[in-house]
Amino acid sequence: MAEDEQQWRIPMPPGVAAELTRAARSALAAGDRLDLAAPRPRGLDLTEAFAAGLGRRLAGSPGFAVVEDFPVDAEDPRETEMAYWLLGLLLGRPVTQSRKADLLGRVEDRGADIASPVQRGYESSAALPFHVDRTDVIGLLCVRPAPSGGLSRLVSSKAVHDVLLHERPDLLEELYRPFPNDRRGEEQPGQDPWSSIPVFSRVDGSFATRYLRRFIEGSQRHAAAPRLTAGQLEAMAVLDQVLDRPGVSLDMELRRGDLQLINNFHILHARTAFADGGGRGRLLLRLWLAFAGSPELPEHYASLYGAVAAGSYRGGVWAPGTVPADFGRPVSELG
Numbered sequence: 001m002a003e004d005e006q007q008w009r010i011p012m013p014p015g016v017a018a019e020l021t022r023a024a025r026s027a028l029a030a031g032d033r034l035d036l037a038a039p040r041p042r043g044l045d046l047t048e049a050f051a052a053g054l055g056r057r058l059a060g061s062p063g064f065a066v067v068e069d070f071p072v073d074a075e076d077p078r079e080t081e082m083a084y085w086l087l088g089l090l091l092g093r094p095v096t097q098s099r100k101a102d103l104l105g106r107v108e109d110r111g112a113d114i115a116s117p118v119q120r121g122y123e124s125s126a127a128l129p130f131h132v133d134r135t136d137v138i139g140l141l142c143v144r145p146a147p148s149g150g151l152s153r154l155v156s157s158k159a160v161h162d163v164l165l166h167e168r169p170d171l172l173e174e175l176y177r178p179f180p181n182d183r184r185g186e187e188q189p190g191q192d193p194w195s196s197i198p199v200f201s202r203v204d205g206s207f208a209t210r211y212l213r214r215f216i217e218g219s220q221r222h223a224a225a226p227r228l229t230a231g232q233l234e235a236m237a238v239l240d241q242v243l244d245r246p247g248v249s250l251d252m253e254l255r256r257g258d259l260q261l262i263n264n265f266h267i268l269h270a271r272t273a274f275a276d277g278g279g280r281g282r283l284l285l286r287l288w289l290a291f292a293g294s295p296e297l298p299e300h301y302a303s304l305y306g307a308v309a310a311g312s313y314r315g316g317v318w319a320p321g322t323v324p325a326d327f328g329r330p331v332s333e334l335g
């Protein structure tokens with residue numbers, strides 16, 4: 001894939017960019033804002049057809065795409081944000097990304113310390129190891145690349161799974177058992193501050209991966225969380241070795257106007273450290289989407305995602321007591 005970027009780099013047709021730009025301007029002129037209750041956009045025929053093609057790539061192979069030439073040059077940054085939001089509504093249904101109720105996260109250096117159990121990696125310039133997020137689909141729109149660093153890295157979780165199946169089936173079996181995960185203070189009232197989820201899962205042919213080593217190790221600060229075993233620690237160490245092997249990951253530079261879309265259950269993502277060098281630094285706009293093409297999840301996911309049925313509205317990080325009533329409904333029926 002590194003040698004043939006046409007497999008995953010998709011130019012946005014000029015007609016789609018123009019249609020989205022007109023719709024964004026119209027929405028802003030009407031006083032519209034980013035809103036979870038926003039209906040699915042109507043009348044964007046070119047964009048809807050383009051989004052359907054992206055959805056097929058996300059649900060099938062390769063499980064990700066990079067859309068080039070997204071319109072990011074508007075003088076008013078709200079226009080870019082609204083155009084992105086409208087495309088997102090045609091791909092799925094947004095969920096919030098933090099207790100601040102972020103609908104469109106700003107991935108930029110705000111001095112966060114990723115070693116802290118209550119700070120988020122997307123507000124840091126540090127390298128982020130391979131991990132997944134709490135959603136079906138992740139969108140990252142590059143508004144400004146970093147002057148240096150910030151390389152995006154993607155790995156097929158299925159490919160890594162099969163390497164372990166061939167080389168260390170004993171440890172793969174361990175990774176199918178539940179691991180404690182720190183909720184990092186983002187649990188709802190009455191929930192435990194940790195959840196228990198396997199790294200790899202299968203349900204009736206559906207495959208899913210959830211791996212955040214920092215969160216797994218962070219669970220140990222809670223006395224009631226299960227203690228990590230020697231087998232679990234060895235399994236994570238070998239998994240990390242496979243993830244970092246030369247040739248396993250697809251590494252890419254996200255350029256201005258690139259929109260990276262990831263199926264979060266089939267693709268692990270990472271980022272190298274970056275430096276802004278003063279002035280206006282690296283900025284990606286992040287969108288989390290529940291997706292009609294998402295897989296069924298095991299019951300272990302229910303306390304974290306809110307619903308496990310394939311294609312259901314689920315995931316996200318919500319302010320206390322604000323989990324939406326639509327959780328569990330098919331995404332295809334919303335909006």
